[in-house]
Amino acid sequence: MNLTLHVWRQAGPGAPGRMERYRVEGVNEHSSFLEMLDVLNQQLGERGEEPIAFDHDCREGICGMCGFMIDGVAHGPLPGTTVCQLHMRHFQDGATLRLEPWRAKAFPVVRDLMVDRSAFDRVIQAGGFISVATGSAPEANLIPVPKPLADRAFDAAECIGCGACVAQCPNGAAQLFTSAKVSHLNLLPQGQPERYDRALAMVEAMEKQGFGACSNFAECEAVCPKEISIDFIARMNRDFLKGKTKGVTKTPLST
Ligand code: SF4
Ligand code: FES
Numbered sequence: 338m339n340l341t342l343h344v345w346r347q348a349g350p351g352a353p354g355r356m357e358r359y360r361v362e363g364v365n366e367h368s369s370f371l372e373m374l375d376v377l378n379q380q381l382g383e384r385g386e387e388p389i390a391f392d393h394d395c396r397e398g399i400c401g402m403c404g405f406m407i408d409g410v411a412h413g414p415l416p417g418t419t420v421c422q423l424h425m426r427h428f429q430d431g432a433t434l435r436l437e438p439w440r441a442k443a444f445p446v447v448r449d450l451m452v453d454r455s456a457f458d459r460v461i462q463a464g465g466f467i468s469v470a471t472g473s474a475p476e477a478n479l480i481p482v483p484k485p486l487a488d489r490a491f492d493a494a495e496c497i498g499c500g501a502c503v504a505q506c507p508n509g510a511a512q513l514f515t516s517a518k519v520s521h522l523n524l525l526p527q528g529q530p531e532r533y534d535r536a537l538a539m540v541e542a543m544e545k546q547g548f549g550a551c552s553n554f555a556e557c558e559a560v561c562p563k564e565i566s567i568d569f570i571a572r573m574n575r576d577f578l579k580g581k582t583k584g585v586t587k588t589p590l591s592t
Contacts, residue, residue: 338364338425341433342377344389347446350453354446356435366426370413371396371403373425390449398422398562401497404504405450406437411501411560419499419562439504443511443547454500456546457514463542464535465518467527480526489592493521495563502557502565508549513557515543516573517565523576524592536573537580 340361347354361377368376371393378388394402403421407413412420415427428434436450444452482490496517503511519536522528528535551570558567 338366338428338430340364340373340428340431343433343435344449345437346387346389346449347438349448350445364425366424368425369396369421370407370423370425371421390447390451392451393421396421399497401499404439404499404501406435406439406504408435409437411439411505412499412562416559417562417564419497422562439500441500441503441506441509441548443509444500444503452500454498456548457498457500457511459546460511460515460539460542461518464531464538465522467522468531469527482525485592486524490521490524493517493524493565493569496521496561496565497563499562501560501562503548505556505560506549506551507554507556508552509547510551510557511543511546511548512551512570512573513561513565513567515539516569519573519576520569523572533576533580536576540573540577 342359342361343356344359345354346357359377359381361373361380364373364376371391374389374391381388391405392402394400396403398419398421401419403419404412405420407420407423412418413423413427415423438444438446438450439452439454441452443456444454447453494517496514498514500514502513503509519539522535523532553567555567558565
């Protein structure tokens with residue numbers, strides 16, 4: 338396969354950026370998108386040019402490090418797929434593609450296709466944990482967890498923190514990410530003692546980090562590689578409102 342790539346090149350944070358055109362020839366259709374970029378980077382290196390910087394780690398769709406826009410779509414055209422798991426056979430031979438970093442105020446560009454997603458870490462730090470007593474490990478079956486709740490919590494826990502939801506949202510909102518991180522704890526018995534405080538603290542941290550407000554475009558759900566449902570946003574909003582209410586009445590656990 339032969340491709341033409343238009344790639345965002347930016348030397349560093351605050352530096353002016355521009356689109357650069359590259360021709361990539363002889364691409365194996367079974368290679369992943371990142372492997373195709375590896376080949377291009379090797380050719381750039383051989384010509385004495387700067388390689389294109391992009392984030393990656395596991396290349397198995399589980400770590401959340403990779404991600405950039407391909408023709409305006411976060412992680413590219415294949416639903417439920419990270420860019421590291423996207424293979425070149427899904428593109429036409431001779432295609433022209435535009436690669437850009439996540440575009441969001443809360444994710445400043447570090448270099449080329451890499452952005453700083455540490456704002457997500459600060460949202461997690463605000464409440465993405467449970468408090469437990471130290472000492473020896475408790476007996477594994479001491480707290481029974483109903484299967485439907487465990488399954489629902491697992492649906493939320495699948496979020497890999499890639500940031501595609503923020504990048505695709507016209508508002509640069511992080512509600513899908515934050516609601517997944519709130520819900521995977523708030524759905525479980527172990528998450529109950531801090532349930533409402535957690536929702537309050539993480540939503541407030543999200544706003545403080547410069548993410549936008551959700552206005553129900555649902556673009557986040559459409560591009561999420563883990564197909565996290567926007568139902569979790571409604572669940573988080575309910576817990577947030579409860580957290581705002583003094584003398585809160587506890588809500589029974591349900592999916
Ligand atoms: S909700 Fe989906 S798109 Fe957003 S960070 Fe988590 S895995 Fe990525
Ligand atoms: S490199 Fe880990 S999810 Fe893509």
